[in-house]
Amino acid sequence: MIITFGRPYRMKTHSVSKIKWRNVILLLVLVLLIVFLVYYFFFRHAAGDGRGKPGMDLATPVHSGVARQADVPEYLSALGTVVANATVTVTSRVDGQLMAVYFTEGQQVAKGQLLAQIDPRSYQATLEQYQGSLAQNQALLKSAQLTLARYKTLYAQDSLARQDLDTQTATVGQYLGAIKADQAQIDAAKLDLEYARITAPLSGRAGLRLVDPGNMVHSSDTTGIVTITQTQPIAATFSVPQVYLQTLLQALRQGNGLPATAIDQDGVTVLAQGKLNFISNQIDSDTGSIKLKAIFDNKDERLYPNQFVNIRLQTGTLAKATVIPAQALQLSSDGDFVYIIKPDNTVARQAVKTGPTFGDDMQAILSGVAPDDRVVTEGIDRLKTGSKVSVVNSAPVGTAAPVPEKARDAAGSPEHKAIQNKSVTAQ
Structure with missing residues (x-):
């Protein structure tokens, strides 16, 4: 009995001891692995970007741009509606049977062109x-x-x-x-x-025929035979806040037509260039706005009556304004700011006051940045005042690229493919 029950008891004690040592070894291996991973991903990664060991001061690579001076146009943007410069309903001035019609619906007709014949x-x-x-x-x-x-x-x-x-x-x-x-x-x-x-009283595009040949027409008829709309030139009406009234009046009184640009409803494609030549004689008391009309030559007929367009009206020019690359401008809850690169390749956060946009990728700065200042354009996320930087693309001070020709154009060139942000007069 003693021999039979003693052997199993000694074998169970040996197995339990063996399992305990195995668990201890696995635990030690796991701890060593965690220590290695912490060391590798924390200390070495931190050392790579200059934030690891105390005393390390590695420079952050950045891209930069140089501030320069340029004449920056100021714009007002508004939603407008294209209207025919003139619309005429052609009616008969005598009574009689309409014998023939000599125009096609939608045809471009010239002033004096024969449209219809009444029995003479x-x-x-x-x-x-x-x-x-x-x-x-x-x-x-x-x-x-x-x-x-x-x-x-x-x-x-x-x-x-x-x-x-x-x-x-x-x-x-x-x-x-x-x-x-x-x-x-x-x-x-x-x-x-x-x-x-019956002849065309003006040049324009004929609409739908309202009376067919064979019908009697009378001078008292109000329906007419056809409607002609003048589309070359064509007009666009829009409204701007009354605060800009004096600025507009001064320009018009001096005989200076304000350049106007018509852009498609999506704000992408420039449709036509024209000038502001009409301002309403009263302010809309309901909206506090003033109604304006701009005229466009519309030689290629890209504007059509009742079409919705975005109107960009140039109201003035900021002479010798400071401009920087638009990507250098940063937004925060405290306002707009940029990082200026100092001569010792450290950066300082600088609050700025912005003006209108300039060209496709430039931003006018009213205060906070001086011409020839270097500003950070890329690699801003890891910067703070005093951070050391390594500029990888910096151009020599004062050798910035020339001002884009299209940006200097007061009315905006047709190559512009994006509507400028709403610009306001410098305060």
Whole structure:
């Protein structure tokens, strides 16, 4: 009994001891692995960016740009609506049957072009009637004038009474009046014949035909035959806050048309260039805005009546303003700021006051940055005041790239593919 139960008991004690040592070894290996990972990912990674061991001062690589001076245009942006410069409903000025139509719907027509023909036969007959009456009265006038000449001779010989001479003189005058009346009727008949040929009163694009040939038309009709809209030139109306009223008035009073640019509804493509030439004579009391109208040549007809567009109006120019690359400007809860690179390659955070955008990638700075200052454009995330930096692309001070030609254009060039941010007059 003792031998049978003793062996299993000694074997169980040996197995438990072996398992304990195995767990201890695994635990030690795990601790060593954790220590190694902490050392590798913390100390070495921190040392790589200069934030590991105390006393290390490794420079952060950054890209930079140089501030420079330029004349920066100031813009107002508003949503506008394209309107036809003139719209005319072509109606008949005489009564008659519409015989033919000589235009195609949607066709570009020229001023004076024949559009339609009304039956002219009745007006031609009336004209001939008045011409016959004129010929008759002209013959009677000639006879009366000859008789008057004889009467004057007889009266001079004291062979005719004064009353007969006066009567004949009045007869001549009567026929002269009849001839003038006949001539006026002839002119009116010719005008009716001219009105029977309906022509375009202005150049523009014809709309849909409102009356078909064969119908009777009357001078009292209000529907008309067709509507013509003038699209070359074309206008765009828009409104701006009344605070800019005096700025606009001063420019217009001096005879300086303000350049205006029409941009598509998405704010991407420049459609046309024009000028502001009209300002409303009163302020809208409901919105506190003033209504404006700009005119565009629209040679390529990229603007169409009732089209919605973005209008960018140049109101002035900031002369010799300081400009920096737009990517250098940073936003925070404290306001706008940039990092300026000092001569010792350390950076300082500098608060700035911004102006209008300039070109596609430049930003005007009203205060906080001086010309020739170097500013950080990339690698800003890990910087703070006093951080050491290594500039990898810095251009020599004062050798910045030339100002883009399109940015200097006061009205904005057609190459611009993005609408500028709303710019305000420098305060």
